[in-house]
Amino acid sequence: MTARPFEARSMGTALDRVDGREKVTGRATYAVEHDADLDEAPLHAWLVTSTTASGRVLRVDAAEALAHPHVVTVLDHTNAPRLADTEDRELAVLQDDRIGFRGQIVAVVLAETSEAAREGARLVRVHQEAADASVSLDGAETYAPEEANGGFEAATDQGDFDAAWAAAPVQLEQTYSTPLEFNNPMEPHAATALWRDGSLTLWDSTQAVHGVASTLAPMLGISQDRVRVQAPYIGGGFGSKGLPHGPEMAVALAARWADGRPVKLAVTRQQMFGLTGYRTRTVSHLRIGAEPDGRITALEHAAVGQSSAVKEFVEQTAVPARMMYAASSLRTSHRVAALDVAVPSWMRAPGEMPGMFALEVAMDDLAEATGIDPIELRERNEPEVDPETGNPYNNRRLVECLHRGADLFGWQDRPAEPRATLDGDWWVGTGVASATYPASFAPGNTARIIALDGGRYEVSIGAVDLGTGSRTVLLQIAADALGVDPEAIDLALADTDLPMATVAGGSSGTSSWGTAIAQTAQQFRADHGEHPDPGVETTTTTDGYPSTDHALHSFGAVFAEARVHRLTGEVRVPRLLGVYSVGRVINPMTARSQLLGGLTMGLSAALFEDAYQDPRFGHVVTQDLASYHVAAHADVRDLQVEWLDDVDELATPMGSRGIGEIGIVGTSAAILNAASHATGVRVRDLPATPDVFSS
Amino acid sequence: MEHTVSLRIDGVDQEVSVDTRTTLLDALRERVGNTSPKKGCDHGQCGSCTVLLDGRRHLTCLALAVAYDGAEIVTASGLAGEGDDGELHPVQQAFLAHDGYQCGYCTPGQVCSAVGVIDEAKRGQPSHVTDDLEADIDLDDDEIRERMSGNLCRCGAYVGILDAVREAAAR
Amino acid sequence: MRELTYEVPATAEEAVAKVTGDEQARFLGGGTNLVDHLKLGVSTPKVLVDISRLPFDAVEQTDDGLRIGTNVRNSDLAAHPLVRSGWPGLSRALLAGASGQLRNQATTGGNLLQRTRCVYFQDITTPCNKREPGSGCSAIEGYGRHNALLGTSEACVATHPSDMAVALVALNATVVVLGPDGERRIPVADLHTLPGHHPEVETTLAHGELITHVELPVTTLAKRSTYYKARDRASYAFALVSAAAALSIEDGVVADVALAWGGVAHKPWRASRAEEALRGQPLEESAIASAVDEELRDAVTGPDNDYKRALLRGVTTAALSRLAPTEVSR
C-alpha cells in the first residue's frame, strides 16, 4: 500500500520539543558523552594530518610520541587494520602512503587521556615526499562531470539559446561567485567506537545512522548487521554529517585495533576545515536575454566549482535556474576542477544556495537594467508550468509569497533609485529575492509500530534529530496517523537496530520518514484495527508517495534591509523577512526555528563567511571560528518568518514539504541586493565585508 | 605533571586529579563526567563551554584546571534541580518557552551566559552598545544581543534566545 | 615528551626570579592567550608561573590618575566607575574586545602582551618568522586582509590585536614593570616594538620582567575619549582597524587631539603626524582625511589590505565625530 493523507490533529500545533529539558541542562548526551554506557574507560584518539597537498608518506616516526607515558599507540598506513575495500579514497584512511590533500589523516594517536593524545599527535614526525599539487580553482583546468550532486544532469539545453540571446533587446552578462563555506555545526564531528567480538558499535554525530553503517560495513569487510550506529543527540550538521567522512573510519579502525576497548575521537575545529566537507567555491556565469518589459527570452547559467581529486563532488549550482523562471530558451552547465584539496560535500541547500544567490542577484541586475520593480520583474517571468519538464506545478505560490512579503515589509515605500536614503551615517536600502527548494522524498524508509499496553504504541524508525525537531514532529505525525494523542506514543529513533531510515538531509527527512510512519500506521490499523492486542506489530517500507506528474517545490520570498556605514563600509542587516509556501507546517514552533536558522545562515553567508584556501599550501588557513566568522548574536536583529496556509497532499500524506533548507536560499541575494540599493555599489561576490564598501 | 585540585562542582565538593595541561573543560567532561559544558572550539571562540565560575560567566576551554583550585563551578546542569523533574532555572524555562535552541549543543553555554548577563546588567556593567557609560543599564534588545554575542549558535536560534533572555531578565 | 610544571609564586619578586632564571618559563595570567597557544603548539614552555593570585587586583586612585593592577580583569576595568567617567575611551576599547566571558578572565597585563592573530603564526605547519625565526613569512604573499601597513618589515607584517592597548597609547598610559633589579616604568607607546629583522621580539621587556600595574594619567582630554572599532561581525571579532581618540575643541578649532590606531601595525600606533596635522584646524571631514593620509605617507599595502587606508579615514572620522561638540562638516 501507499500512504493516504490523514487528518491533522496534533500536526499544526506547537507541541513542545520532547528533548528540551535535556538540552537546556546540558544533560543530553552527544557522540563522545557516552562514558556511562561503556564498561571500560575509553582511549582518546587524536588525528595527525598531512602537511603537503600531494605526494607520499615516507615514514611516520612515532618514537617520541610513544615515549609519552600515556600514549598507547600510533596507527599509520603501515600498521592500521586493513580495509576490505579502498575504492572510496576519502574514507580509506591509513590504507596506503598516498597523500591527496593537505590535512588528510596520516596517523592516529591513541592515548589514555585527551591531553596525552594531543601531545602525542604533536610529537609524531611525519616524513612526506611532496609532489606537484594543483590547489587553486583560478586558472585550473576544468572538466564536464557526468552528473551533479543529487543525480542531476550536468548540462541541459532547451530551445535555441544562442539565437534568443543574439536577438534579445536587453542583454545581461555577469559573473557571480560564492566562496568556500564551511558548515561548522557547533558540535565538531565526533564518535565513540567499540569493536567487540567482530562487531562495531558507534555513537556517532551523524545525520544518517543507517548510511554510516551501510557505508562503513563493506569497507571494513563485515556484514552490515555487525555495525550498530546510534546518534541520540547531534549538535547540528547542516549537511556535513550527512555522509560519513574520514574521521569516522579512523575511529572505527582505531577501535578495531583496540579490540574490546572503546575509543573516542573528537575532531578539532581546525581539522574540520580539512576533513568533514564544505561547500565548494562557485563561479556562476550568467547570460540573460530579455525583452524591454523584462520578460526573459534566453537564460544561461554556467557554473564552475571546485572538486577534489580524491573524490568527486559537483555542487548542482545551475540546477535551480532550470525551473525558476519562464524562459523560452534555457541552457545550464556545470564544470569542475579536480584539485588536490579536501573533499567538498553537502552544505545546507547544495546547489540552491549558491545557484539562487547568482540568479537572484542577476534578477536584481535585470530589474535595474530594465527599470522594472524587482517584484514585478519576477511576476512577469512566472512560468505556467515547470520550464524543465513541462509538468504542471502543484502549489507554486511564489507570487503570493512576494506580495505578502511586500505588504509586511513595507516594500511600497521603497525608493526606486539606489543610494537614496542616508540615515545618520548609514546608507539604507532594501532588497528582495525568491527562494525555492524541491519537495524531496527518499523512498525505502521503514517504520515499525507495536501495540503496547494501555492503548500505547511504540513507533520506531532509525531517523535522527540533528536539532531540527524531528523527534517532536515525528511524534505528532505518528499520533495523527494512528489517531491517538502524542502522549500515547513511545518514539524510538537514531539507532540502526531500528528500521532503516534515510539521511536527514535534502529537506527530505520529515517527508520521507513521516510517510513511512503514516503508511505503517495505516497498515497497522488495517491489520489490527482500532483496539489492537498488546504485542501486535506492523512494519512497512515505502516505495514512494504518490506517483504524480506534478512539479513539487517549495517557494519563498526574502526581504532584507541593509545599512552600510558611509565612512567604514560596515554592513548591518536590521530587518530580514521570509515568507514561505512549504506545505503544511507540522509544528509551527520548530518550523519557525528552522526557517529562522536558515535565514541566519544566509545572513552569515552574505556578510561574513569566506574561507581562504592558501594557493601555496592547499589548505584553508582561516581554520577556526575567530578567523572564519559565522553570524554572532549581535548580527541577527529583527528576523521574521511567515508562511502561507498550505496543505500539499501530492507531496506527502501529511501535506507537508521539507523546510530545513529553503531558509538559506535567496537570503544572501536579498541582503546583497539591499546593500546595492543602499549604496549604489553592485556586489556580485559573497561575502559583502566592509572592505567592499569602504572606499 | 599530575595535580589534585579541589573544585565545588554543581554544589558538590570534588577532588579532581588533572595534568598541568588539563583544561577545566576537559576536567569536567572527561575526569568528572560532567558533560554539560560543551566543547565547540576548544579555543575561546564559541562560548559553548561557558559555566559560572565563582558566580561569573567564564569559559572553561582556555582555563587550566590547576589554576582554579578552590573554585566553585556551576554548569547548566547544576542550575537545574536534579533528576527528570527537578525544577529548571528561570532562564532554562524561558529557553524552552521561546524555543531558544535547536540542536542543543550551544545551549548549556548560552544558558550560563544568560545568567551571567542578567547579573552583570543588574550590577550596572556597561557593554559595547551602552550609549551613556555612566547611566544605569537598561537591558534592552540591543544590549542583550551584544552581551550574548560570545555564544555562537550555528543553528541560528538567536531570535528565541533573545526572547528568552528578555523574559528571564524581566522576572 | 615535554613536562609542563605549574607554580604559584608567593610574591611578585619570586615570580620574577622564577621566570628570569628559566628561559622555558612563562607567566600565566588569565590564560586566554597562553593556553590557546599551548594547545596550538605555538608556545612550548616547560614552566608556568601563575601570577593571577598575586595581589595586583585593584584599581586605585592616585594623585596623578589611576593605578591598575595587572590582575584586574578586563570586564572589571571597563566597568570601573572612575574609568567610565575619566577615561571612557578605555572602557569602550575594552568593551569592544573579545566577549563577556573572555573579559571576565583576561587580565590587564595579559591583554597588553597577547600575541598576534596572524593565521600563519597560529598554524604551526606553515612558515612564520615570528614563531620560528628565519622560516619565512607566510602572510606577505598569503592571506593578507589583516596585514599591517605601517612599520612593517620584510620579515613580518603582523598586527597587534589588542583593543585596550590602542586606547592606552592614546591616553598616555605607562606600565610599571618589576624586574630582577627592581621596578621601572615604560610608556605603553614604547612597550611594543616594530618587527624589523626580529619579529620574535615583540616588546621592550626582558624575559622575566613582570607587568605589575598600568598607570593612567588624569587629563581633561582623557575625559573626552572614545574608541571606534571596525570589524566584520558586529561583535566578538578582532578589529580590521580601529581608532582611539581624545579631542578638545576650542573656538571652533582642534585645541588638542590624541589619536591611536589598532590593526595597522605590529604595535598600537600613535598617529602623531595626524594629530599634528589636525591641531589648530577646524574639524572637518576633509581635514581628518588629509591628516590620516599624512599619517599613512609611509604605509605599504598590497591588494588585500589596501582597503585599510580608506577604512582608517572612516574610523578616524567616526571616532572624532563622536567627540565633536557639533556636527563635523562634510
Ligand SMILES: Cc1cc2nc3c(=O)[nH]c(=O)nc-3n(C[C@H](O)[C@H](O)[C@H](O)COP(=O)(O)OP(=O)(O)OC[C@H]3O[C@@H](n4cnc5c(N)ncnc54)[C@H](O)[C@@H]3O)c2cc1C
Ligand atoms: C576568541 C577570542 C577573541 C578575542 N577578541 C579580542 C578582541 O576583539 N580584542 C582584544 O583586544 N582581544 C581579544 N582577545 C584577546 C584577549 O583579550 C586576550 O587573550 C587577553 O586579554 C589576554 O589576557 P590573559 O590574562 O588571558 O593573558 P594570558 O594568556 O595569561 O597571557 C598572555 C601573555 O602575556 C604574558 N603575561 C600575562 N600577564 C603578564 C604580566 N603581568 N607580566 C608579564 N607578562 C604577562 C603571558 O606570559 C603570555 O605570554 C580575544 C581572545 C579570544 C580567545
Ligand code: SF4
Ligand atoms: S606576518 Fe609575522 S606572524 Fe604572520 S606569518 Fe609573517 S612573520 Fe609570522
Ligand code: FES
Ligand atoms: S569551547 Fe570554549 S569557547 Fe568554544
Ligand code: FES
Ligand atoms: S542550538 Fe544548535 S548551535 Fe545553538
